[in-house]
Amino acid sequence: xxxxxxxxxxxxxxxxxxxxxxxxxxxxxxxxxxxxxxxxxxxxxxxxxxxxxxxxxxxxxxxxxxxxxxxxxxxxxxxxxxxxxxxxxxxxxxxxxxxxxxxxxxxxxxxxxxxxxxxxxxxxxxxxxxxxxxxxxxxxxxxxxxxxxxxxxxxxxxxxxxxxxxxxxxxxxxxxxxxxxxxxxxxxxxxxxxxxxxxxxxxxxxxxxxxxxxxxxxxxxxxxxxxxxxxxxxxxxxxxxxxxxxxxxxxxxxxxxxxxxxxxxxxxxxxxxxxxxxxxxxxxxxxxxxxxxxxx
Amino acid sequence: xxxxxxxxxxxxxxxxxxxxxxxxxxxxxxxxxxxxxxxxxxxxxxxxxxxxxxxxxxxxxxxxxxxxxxxxxxxxxxxxxxxxxxxxxxxxxxxxxxxxxxxxxxxxxxxxxxxxxxxxxxxxxxxxxxxxxxxxxxxxxxxxxxxxxxxxxxxxxxxxxxxxxxxxxxxxxxxxxxxxxxxxxxxxxxxxxxxxxxxxxxxxxxxxxxxxxxxxxxxxxxxxxxxxxxxxxxxxxxxxx
Numbered sequence: 048x049x050x051x052x053x054x055x056x057x058x059x060x061x062x063x064x065x066x067x068x069x070x071x072x073x074x075x076x077x078x079x080x081x082x083x084x085x086x087x088x089x090x091x092x093x094x095x096x097x098x099x100x101x102x103x104x105x106x107x108x109x110x111x112x113x114x115x116x117x118x119x120x121x122x123x124x125x126x127x128x129x130x131x132x133x134x135x136x137x138x139x140x141x142x143x144x145x146x147x148x149x150x151x152x153x154x155x156x157x158x159x160x161x162x163x164x165x166x167x168x169x170x171x172x173x174x175x176x177x178x179x180x181x182x183x184x185x186x187x188x189x190x191x192x193x194x195x196x197x198x199x200x201x202x203x204x205x206x207x208x209x210x211x212x213x214x215x216x217x218x219x220x221x222x223x224x225x226x227x228x229x230x231x232x233x234x235x236x237x238x239x240x241x242x243x244x245x246x247x248x249x250x251x252x253x254x255x256x257x258x259x260x261x262x263x264x265x266x267x268x269x270x271x272x273x274x275x276x277x278x279x280x281x282x283x284x285x286x287x288x289x290x291x292x293x294x295x296x297x298x299x300x301x302x303x304x305x306x307x308x309x310x311x312x313x314x315x316x317x318x319x320x321x322x323x324x325x326x327x328x329x330x331x332x333x334x335x336x337x338x339x340x341x342x343x
Numbered sequence: 344x345x346x347x348x349x350x351x352x353x354x355x356x357x358x359x360x361x362x363x364x365x366x367x368x369x370x371x372x373x374x375x376x377x378x379x380x381x382x383x384x385x386x387x388x389x390x391x392x393x394x395x396x397x398x399x400x401x402x403x404x405x406x407x408x409x410x411x412x413x414x415x416x417x418x419x420x421x422x423x424x425x426x427x428x429x430x431x432x433x434x435x436x437x438x439x440x441x442x443x444x445x446x447x448x449x450x451x452x453x454x455x456x457x458x459x460x461x462x463x464x465x466x467x468x469x470x471x472x473x474x475x476x477x478x479x480x481x482x483x484x485x486x487x488x489x490x491x492x493x494x495x496x497x498x499x500x501x502x503x504x505x506x507x508x509x510x511x512x513x514x515x516x517x518x519x520x521x522x523x524x525x526x527x528x529x530x531x532x533x534x535x536x537x538x539x540x541x542x543x544x545x546x547x548x549x550x551x552x553x554x555x556x557x558x559x560x561x562x563x564x565x566x567x568x569x570x571x572x573x574x575x576x577x578x579x580x581x582x583x584x
Contacts (some may be wrong), residue, residue, distance in 0.1 A: 142399040216447075223437045223448050229396060230435045234449045234491065235423030 049187035054306050056185060060194025060263065062302025063201030065313065067256035068279035069294040070208060071249020072127075077225040077289020079242045081137055082144070084151040086253055086279070087272030088158035089125045093254020094173075094267040097121030101174035109174030117174065118258040125254020126247040133246035139240065142224045153182075155273065162269035173261035176262040192268060193263045200259055201298075204252055208291050211248075217241055225289040281321060287335030296336050302325065347372040347499050348393070348528050353390050353405035355385070362388045364553040365405070370499065375521070375530045375543045377561055380550035381576050386533040387432055389550070390501045393531075394429050395419040409499060424451055428492035428528075432503040435483045438477025442468055445476050449491035456494040458511055464520050465490050482513030489520060500530045506539055518542055537577065541565050549574045 072086045084145050100107045101117040101186050108114065136154065140146045178195055182189040212218035219239045224231045229239050253272075260275065261267045286293030309317035328335065346369035352407040363385045370376045378386050388397075393414055397403050407414040414422055419470065423429070437445050446468070450456045462469040465486040471479065476487060485505055492500060506514040518539045524530065525543060534540050540547070544561035557574055559563065565571060 125407045136534070219440070219444055219448055223440060223444075226437045226439055227435055230431065231448070233394060233423065233431065233435075235420050235447070235451045235495075237418070237420045336432065342542045 050310075053190060054187035054310055055303065056188070056190045056198070057194045058303040058306030059299065060191070060197045060302070061306060062234075062298040062300075063194075063197035063283045064256055064260055064263065064275065065278050065302055066201045066257070066295055066298035067197075067204060067211060067252050068275055069282040069298055070204065071252045071290050072276075072279055073283045073286060073289060073291060073294045074208075074221065074245050075249050076283065078221055078228065078238075078245050079137075079141065080144070080228075081141075081147055082151070082340055083137075083249075084148065084276070085132060085158065086151075086249065087274075087276035088155050089129050089250040089253040089272070090257040090260070090275060091158060091267075091269060092128045092250075092257070093121040093125035094257030094261045094271060095121075095166065096124035096254070097258040097261060098171060098173055098267050114174060114176045118255070121258040122251045122254045125257065126251035127239035129250020129253075130243050130247040132250075133243050135229075136245070138242070141242075155276075157340035159269045159273065166269070168269060170266035173265055173267050175262050175265065179262045191263075193259075196208040197259050200255060201295075204255065205291065205295055208248070208252075212291070217244055221245060251269050278321065281325050283335075285335055287337035290335070290337035293335055294335030309318060346370055347410065348531065349406070349408045350389070350393065351406040351408075352558065353389065353392060353403070353407060355388050355401060355403050357388070357398055357401040358412050362553055363392065366550065366553070366555055367405075368548040368558055370529055370531050371546060372529050373557055374545040375525045375532050376496065376546040377540045377544035378531060378533045378548050378550065379564075379575060382555075384550040385553045387503055390429070390503050390531070393501060394427070395422060417456055424453070425497035426496060428495075428497040428500040429442050430488050430492055430500065430502040430505060432507065432533075434481075434488040436479070436484045436487050436491075438478040439475065441473050441475055443472040443481070445487055446472075446491050446494060449494050451495040454495040456492065457496075461490040461493050462559055464493065465521060480513075482509050482516065485509060485513070485517055486520070489517070489524070493524060497528045500524065502530055503533045504532065504535060505532075506536050509553060514539065537565060537571070537575070 068090060072083060075081050075083050096277045097120065100120040103107050106113060106122060107117040107120065132154065134152050137147065140150060167304050176239065179193045181192050183192055183195060197284045212222055220231060220236055220238065224241055228238055260271065278301060282294055286297035304320055304324060305317035308320045348370035351367050353363050353366040361428065365387060378389060380386050391397055392403055393407050395414065396419060403415060409427060412425065467483055468486060468490050479487065483564060489505065505517050509517065514536065522543055540561060547559065547561040547564045548555055549557040549575065
């Protein structure tokens with residue numbers, strides 16, 4: 048029983064990490080039709096900015112409020128870089144899919160190379176608050192607090208994004224734009240502002256994944272963003288492009304599947320099962336769990 | 344009176360097809376001008392070019408002036424904020440949003456929304472405010488598509504086949520609503536139903552093969568069965584010849 052609880056909660060921790068990366072990716076694709084291969088870079092920016100801030104910014108550090116301040120700086124850095132990428136690189140390339148892919152893949156590679164050159168290829172120990180290093184006993188299992196932290200953070204982000212989509216004018220524009228961007232423009236709305244905002248929100252969520260992923264893994268390395276991005280893409284496709292709720296369901300499915308199969312099967316088999324799940328969804332329901340509609 | 348819309352030598356190429364080949368016409372500042380023609384002659388392409396909605400990669404040349412503004416050099420959202428309303432073919436309501444949200448989305452900055460006017464014209468929309476637009480009937484969706492552009496003041500309305508696929512009773516309701524609208528705002532109307540054109544339009548422009556084949560008073564066009572048949576391929580009653 049305790050193994051089941053442990054696997055479930057650590058699996059949900061993994062799901063939370065995937066959701067934080069996938070939610071922004073899904074909204075960006077749903078609204079702007081941009082397959083953003085540079086999204087993993089936003090995660091890395093968040094992780095490295097948090098790591099750097101914890102050691103350099105007065106008041107920031109690895110404990111309590113100090114870590115919150117460091118993570119907030121990481122999130123802001125991720126949002127700023129994402130907004131800048133949209134304004135400078137993506138905006139001139141809307142509706143030019145191949146160029147977008149080339150630019151975002153190139154940016155992703157360049158970003159990793161820049162992190163390599165600046166801080167080296169080796170993983171760096173990540174600042175971890177005292178509480179996050181401990182465990183909590185749930186149903187007889189010792190669950191790492193870092194997993195619980197991820198689950199709580201992802202749940203809060205999900206609620207915040209849904210409330211934003213449901214109750215704000217920009218959220219309304221985003222939900223409508225996911226359905227029919229051209230018609231939103233034809234009603235007098237400048238959707239480009241919404242594009243930038245969606246990039247910034249996605250960048251912030253990915254950066255939060257970077258900061259909390261650092262706590263979860265205990266270290267940060269330049270390639271972390273890229274490897275998580277692969278699973279985030281799978282989550283987005285399974286959940287349905289443009290659907291935040293779909294991404295949440297898919298993230299839970301992928302995280303739990305991976306965790307359980309890796310434990311009861313052999314290590315690595317979970318990843319293969321996730322790819323198999325993707326194939327089944329593409330065959331049975333190509334539009335994903337929730338299709339293109341954004342649910343709020 | 345100065346025309347509200349002037350289209351001069353408008354050409355549009357999309358994916359190698361020369362769809363509009365030098366279209367020129369004007370829209371009077373009052374009443375309804377019908378843009379007519381057989382299927383595929385470029386009516387919708389003309390409206391979309393005026394709106395700045397030609398697909399990316401399409402080439403547009405010529406001149407489109409709405410009042411003092413050069414429409415071809417102005418982003419779509421600015422044209423709309425300046426008072427250009429567009430009711431597209433197939434309605435294009437946001438199926439996942441409620442009726443109220445569809446209307447709220449259409450509120451324009453700097454122009455207070457006139458919900459009373461919209462609900463007076465289409466009371467059904469007030470009753471169904473919380474219903475998702477995707478679950479409305481075709482006629483109700485058309486009312487929503489027209490209603491949302493009427494929330495704000497307009498200088499010109501572009502309306503593309505508003506009666507397409509609707510039941511006869513609903514066609515009458517939509518035509519009545521458009522007649523009421525046209526008393527306040529000039530309308531450029533693309534329409535296949537000649538009974539509706541006869542009821543609403545004062546002027547008519549007929550396109551054929553990407554060019555203007557005829558323009559003049561709508562009564563004159565519809566009053567000459569041979570002319571109607573040669574230009575539109577249907578009798579003046581709107582029945583296929």
